[in-house]
Amino acid sequence: AQSVTQPDIHITVSEGASLELRCNYSYGATPYLFWYVQSPGQGLQLLLKYFSGDTLVQGIKGFEAEFKRSQSSFNLRKPSVHWSDAAEYFCAVGGYNKLIFGAGTRLAVHP
Amino acid sequence: SAVISQKPSRDICQRGTSLTIQCQVDSQVTMMFWYRQQPGQSLTLIATANQGSEATYESGFVIDKFPISRPNLTFSTLTVSNMSPEDSSIYLCSARNSRIPNEKLFFGSGTQLSVL
Numbered sequence: 743a744q745s746v747t748q749p750d751i752h753i754t755v756s757e758g759a760s761l762e763l764r765c766n767y768s769y770g771a772t773p774y775l776f777w778y779v780q781s782p783g784q785g786l787q788l789l790l791k792y793f794s795g796d797t798l799v800q801g802i803k804g805f806e807a808e809f810k811r812s813q814s815s816f817n818l819r820k821p822s823v824h825w826s827d828a829a830e831y832f833c834a835v836g837g838y839n840k841l842i843f844g845a846g847t848r849l850a851v852h853p
Numbered sequence: 854s855a856v857i858s859q860k861p862s863r864d865i866c867q868r869g870t871s872l873t874i875q876c877q878v879d880s881q882v883t884m885m886f887w888y889r890q891q892p893g894q895s896l897t898l899i900a901t902a903n904q905g906s907e908a909t910y911e912s913g914f915v916i917d918k919f920p921i922s923r924p925n926l927t928f929s930t931l932t933v934s935n936m937s938p939e940d941s942s943i944y945l946c947s948a949r950n951s952r953i954p955n956e957k958l959f960f961g962s963g964t965q966l967s968v969l
Contacts (some may be wrong), residue, residue: 776958783962784968785857785960786947832896840901841958842895
């Protein structure tokens with residue numbers, strides 16, 4: 743079955759600290775992988791995506807993610823978190839159209 | 854890129870009534886979709902809105918409950934019919950232009966629905 747697991751429901755970090763949000767997936771074929779961010783009252787914004795090629799993907803707002811096929815993971819990272827990064831983050835897997843989303847990780851940033 | 858406008862942005866409705874949510878895209882897109890995000894949960898695809906024909910529904914969603922229209926390439930509506938408190942969710946419209954290689958999926962800001 744196709745699924746996405748985000749093990750951490752809530753994460754709190756201090757501003758300036760590094761961040762890693764975990765994502766594991768189960769998918770029958772080579773997946774397309776995505777990270778979206780949702781701020782309160784906003785829609786979803788695509789941070790980055792992986793289709794093929796280099797397994798380290800750079801996204802917007804200083805985020806990056808690494809695809810590890812052997813671990814079925816696509817973890818999101820940022821070296822230094824800003825207060826404006828506080829939001830909910832969703833990992834998704836699938837094709838261009840039908841995406842399966844993880845449950846989300848809510849990020850809080852302490853000043 | 855595409856900008857997606859949804860309205861209403863939020864609504865509070867009585868049980869048994871219906872609400873129609875509108876989704877307008879600022880450019881012609883080939884694909885439009887409707888997702889639901891229940892409280893504290895992730896997004897689930899309801900259906901693909903097909904232009905000029907019946908929508909394609911995912912397992913667990915039916916046309917009688919969630920009728921969808923898509924009269925042209927830039928507009929779609931989702932109706933939540935005969936609402937119950939279990940329908941309280943955020944409903945999101947999304948779209949992409951499959952004619953553009955690797956074009957991403959864009960999302961609207963969502964409609965927050967509360968059913969009393």
